[in-house]
Amino acid sequence: GAGVSQSPRYKVAKRGQDVALRCDPISGHVSLFWYQQALGQGPEFLTYFQNEAQLDKSGLPSDRFFAERPEGSVSTLKIQRTQQEDSAVYLCASSLATGNEAFFGQGTRLTVV
Amino acid sequence: QQQVKQSPQSLIVQKGGIPIINCAYENTAFDYFPWYQQFPGKGPALLIAIRPDVSEKKEGRFTISFNKSAKQFSLHIMDSQPGDSATYFCAALPMYNTDKLIFGTGTRLQVFP
Numbered sequence: 688g689a690g691v692s693q694s695p696r697y698k699v700a701k702r703g704q705d706v707a708l709r710c711d712p713i714s715g716h717v718s719l720f721w722y723q724q725a726l727g728q729g730p731e732f733l734t735y736f737q738n739e740a741q742l743d744k745s746g747l748p749s750d751r752f753f754a755e756r757p758e759g760s761v762s763t764l765k766i767q768r769t770q771q772e773d774s775a776v777y778l779c780a781s782s783l784a785t786g787n788e789a790f791f792g793q794g795t796r797l798t799v800v
Numbered sequence: 801q802q803q804v805k806q807s808p809q810s811l812i813v814q815k816g817g818i819p820i821i822n823c824a825y826e827n828t829a830f831d832y833f834p835w836y837q838q839f840p841g842k843g844p845a846l847l848i849a850i851r852p853d854v855s856e857k858k859e860g861r862f863t864i865s866f867n868k869s870a871k872q873f874s875l876h877i878m879d880s881q882p883g884d885s886a887t888y889f890c891a892a893l894p895m896y897n898t899d900k901l902i903f904g905t906g907t908r909l910q911v912f913p
Contacts, residue, residue: 720899722901727906728905728906729806729889729903729906730844730889730901731903732902745900778843780843788846789846789901790845791844791845793841793842794843
């Protein structure tokens with residue numbers, strides 16, 4: 688596709704529900720990143736993949752957060768037992784390789800009620 | 801802790817003015833400093849970036865000034881236009897961990913006609 692595509696654009700979850708957020712990176716991009724952006728704040732790093740390998744997950748806030756990229760293309764960020772503090776925009780970005788420009792998707796706005 | 805400090809939080813200028821956004825960092829291991837522009841409902845988009853071996857970089861109406869000794873860098877927007885109204889984020893990338901962009905808190909710029 689032309690850019691990084693994320694779905695859904697908006698998600699409302701009841702507290703305690705599990706959610707799955709999808710990211711389709713730009714075709715051929717090796718590196719994939721997930722960021723969390725709270726309202727009025729800058730994005731904060733969550734995790735990084737190089738192809739299917741998750742090389743850095745140091746930003747995941749708790750063990751309720753899990754990300755995968757099984758075939759080195761599409762990635763899913765899963766949040767189990769959602770809490771109100773998980774409400775944020777979740778941004779996915781991809782780049783041709785580490786150190787190259789990262790292109791961001793439009794994000795998924797998650798609201799936990 | 802805040803690794804990249806950004807100011808001001810918001811900025812209002814008239815069309816044609818030159819808004820200046822400032823960022824400061826502590827970590828001398830940062831060696832790549834991009835600026836991102838984000839419109840409402842969109843992901844951040846790379847605007848311009850600089851490495852610490854130069855003191856200034858210009859691309860069109862956007863200029864980064866970099867002061868390595870002071871560990872500060874700033875974005876200047878020449879001849880600002882209403883279409884420049886957006887949130888701007890500075891960021892930094894450490895040389896030892898090239899997958900993890902560290903973002904500032906953002907500056908909301910409004911340019912009035």
